[in-house]
Amino acid sequence: MSTSCKTVLASTVSASFREQIKKDIKERQIRPKLVGFLANEDPAAKKYAEWTSKTCAETGVEFELRKVDKQDLEEKITEANEEKEVNGIMVYYPVFGGKQDLYLQSCVSELKDVEGLCHKFVYNVYHNIRYLDEGETMKCIIPCTPLAIVKILEYIGVYNSVLPYGNRLYGRTITVVNRSEIVGRPLAAMLANDGAKVFSVDVNGIQLFTRGTGIRLQAHKVEDIDAKLEDVVPQSDVVITGVPTPKYKLPTSLLKDGVIAINFSSFANFEDDVKSRASIFVPSVGKVTVAMLERNLLRLHDYQNNVLEKKQN
């Protein structure tokens, strides 16, 4: 039984990213602009928008919230795609829900898609394509919450920096309880692309994501497996939950001693005694998500202005 669990707060992980963004903006005397479209009546979306606005103001990003009728949203996105002073666009989903929202995600110009949800960025995550160009000067934009969770895992040390880039999760077993298109599925793919064995759990069953063997892409492979939560959680070094209901509680008794437990749901998905088993517990990730949103914005601002990165060797 774990005796000294450390709670890692999202505010702690996000602090260095926020400082870096603030410094960068100040030193370069730029003012990147993010436009958020609110087309639903969801109080959670409104709260997230207010929070984004406050965080952006603190780091020097200009944030403009545009409240629009959902029937006008596509046209408003198209207009914002054309506005030179707008560097990034985000939409508070769900708007219509389902396939119409998928369509709207692909209406955002690639060069302004801070959330990384357009088809090309999502495709690149699934195919382990990390750059937009042959010269490897433009990194792909990664969806904010999966990216936030990756950054938290790096902060904690789950990524082994002794191993080469692209294989730093080799030897780790990770369970992700959520397979949504926004968070759980891209997250499982990214973790597998970096070498982890990932059990992806949703209401319908469990899939195993592992690193592929393709010579060029090394993209992950996925197989349906006949297993239960009780089979996969006890094997896992890291357990990540994102079930959107207050009723869901992952039983502490299933957790391996010393596990790293991360919850990204807006509800507490672990039982109150999770710290009796976990070595590290991350109760929420939201502040890191917003930091990643700003980081993606800066990156797109630079791509729009032809400020490219040096090729990584």
Ligand code: NAD
């Ligand atoms: P979603 O409804 O699209 O997906 C929920 C997923 O959980 C699905 O894969 C579903 O099958 C799975 N699930 C539901 N009940 C389950 C059960 N009993 N056992 C196993 N799996 C189950 O939701 P979403 O958009 O992925 O959001 C999930 C949660 O994460 C919400 O609480 C949301 O507020 C939160 N969220 C947080 C952030 C952040 O940055 N903090 C970002 C996005 C979403």
